[in-house]
Amino acid sequence: MPVPRHEFEMYDEERIGELLRVMPQAPEAWVLTAARLPATRRAIEQIAALAEADATFRSQTLEDLEGALARAGVEVSPALVEHLRDRL
Numbered sequence: 001m002p003v004p005r006h007e008f009e010m011y012d013e014e015r016i017g018e019l020l021r022v023m024p025q026a027p028e029a030w031v032l033t034a035a036r037l038p039a040t041r042r043a044i045e046q047i048a049a050l051a052e053a054d055a056t057f058r059s060q061t062l063e064d065l066e067g068a069l070a071r072a073g074v075e076v077s078p079a080l081v082e083h084l085r086d087r088l
Contacts, residue, residue: 043072048087062088
C-alpha cells in the first residue's frame with residue numbers, strides 16, 4: 001500500500017511578503033533576546049574555554065555560575081545558568 005504523499009502549496013516571494021506583512025510583530029522581549037543571543041553565546045564559550053584551561057577558574061565558576069555570567073556581561077536567567085552548568 002503506497003504511503004500518502006503530502007503536497008504543499010508553493011508561494012512565490014511576493015506572496016510570502018504579503019503573508020509576512022499581515023503577521024503581528026514579534027514581542028519586543030523576543031527581539032531583544034534574539035539580539036543578545038550572539039554575545040551571550042560568545043560569553044558562555046569564553047567562560048567554558050577558560051574553565052577548560054584553568055582548573056581553579058573552573059572550580060570558582062561552578063561555585064558561582066550566576067556571578068560568572070554577570071561578570072561576563074550576560075543577563076542571568078535560570079536557563080542560561082543551566083546551560084553553562086551543562087557546558088562545564
